[in-house]
Amino acid sequence: SSSSAPTKPARIIAIANQKGGVGKTTTTINLATAMAATKKKVLIIDLDPQGNASTGLGIDRSARAVNSYHVLIGEAQLAETVLPTDIPGLSLVPSGVDLSGAEIELVEMERREQRLAEALGTIGSYDYVLIDCPPSLNLLTVNALVAAHAVMVPLQCEFFALEGISHLVQTIERVRQALNPELELQGIVLTMFDKRNNLSEMVAADVREFFGDKVYKTVIPRNVRISEAPSHGKPVLIYDVKCTGSEAYIHLASEVLKRERKLKAAG
Numbered sequence: 001s002s003s004s005a006p007t008k009p010a011r012i013i014a015i016a017n018q019k020g021g022v023g024k025t026t027t028t029i030n031l032a033t034a035m036a037a038t039k040k041k042v043l044i045i046d047l048d049p050q051g052n053a054s055t056g057l058g059i060d061r062s063a064r065a066v067n068s069y070h071v072l073i074g075e076a077q078l079a080e081t082v083l084p085t086d087i088p089g090l091s092l093v094p095s096g097v098d099l100s101g102a103e104i105e106l107v108e109m110e111r112r113e114q115r116l117a118e119a120l121g122t123i124g125s126y127d128y129v130l131i132d133c134p135p136s137l138n139l140l141t142v143n144a145l146v147a148a149h150a151v152m153v154p155l156q157c158e159f160f161a162l163e164g165i166s167h168l169v170q171t172i173e174r175v176r177q178a179l180n181p182e183l184e185l186q187g188i189v190l191t192m193f194d195k196r197n198n199l200s201e202m203v204a205a206d207v208r209e210f211f212g213d214k215v216y217k218t219v220i221p222r223n224v225r226i227s228e229a230p231s232h233g234k235p236v237l238i239y240d241v242k243c244t245g246s247e248a249y250i251h252l253a254s255e256v257l258k259r260e261r262k263l264k265a266a267g
């Protein structure tokens with residue numbers, strides 16, 4: 001009921017695709033920034049050993065000593081690892097390089113797929129938690145999928161886009177059947193769209209035919225300001241709010257929030 005205290009944050013969304021460089025981290029930090037701008041309390045969990053979400057939000061390496069790795073292996077409480085960012089309403093659990101070895105350590109552990117879900121059960125006061133997944137379908141990503149209510153998939157408009165996604169869809173299905181029955185596909189966002197390239201159009205049309213209205217209307221264009229922003233330690237929405245990349249992420253956030261409100265009303 002609405003009166004009881006939530007044991008989980010209102011909504012946990014994993015941003016996943018086992019391909020690297022498709023826009024997971026960019027989507028995570030800009031979606032989170034746009035959500036925070038609408039007065040939502042948002043937490044990003046950086047689950048990628050490369051730590052691009054942490055870097056992209058200007059979090060110094062020295063501040064990452066206690067991170068998502070320690071949460072997963074049970075050496076830290078999630079709440080102890082949360083850092084503030086320069087963006088009001090947006091906090092981050094950083095990652096660390098140790099995370100690249102976590103896979104091997106986790107295999108030995110009990111309830112190895114549920115460790116993030118259990119850690120998130122102790123943290124209550126966020127409207128949204130976005131989990132930035134590594135470019136693989138390993139135990140880190142499985143932990144994210146088990147913890148999440150929904151998964152959002154950034155898809156780069158290139159030739160093998162659909163081929164790669166079938167593997168991800170199977171993994172989502174397996175997690176739903178065995179570990180997290182409420183997991184759903186939140187949506188697919190087409191990224192790095194190049195309108196001068198026919199292939200982009202063709203891939204986008206294929207993806208829409210296959211996934212229907214799971215695909216967001218908003219398409220993220222290839223935009224140089226987006227690629228510049230991380231080196232300034234800022235989401236593009238802060239670096240240059242007027243560029244076409246920022247405009248697209250603002251539209252995407254409003255579509256996501258609309259979809260989220262519908263889900264909430266339904267259920």
Ligand code: ADP
Nearest residue numbers: 020021022023024025026192221222223226227
């Ligand atoms: P992933 O997290 O899936 O590996 P990233 O979000 O880190 O992907 O994006 C990969 C690289 O491409 C980064 O350098 C990022 O700045 C850049 N990038 C992401 N989206 C765009 C875009 N729409 N236009 C231009 N560059 C982009």
Ligand code: MG
Nearest residue numbers: 024025048052
């Ligand atoms: Mg990334």
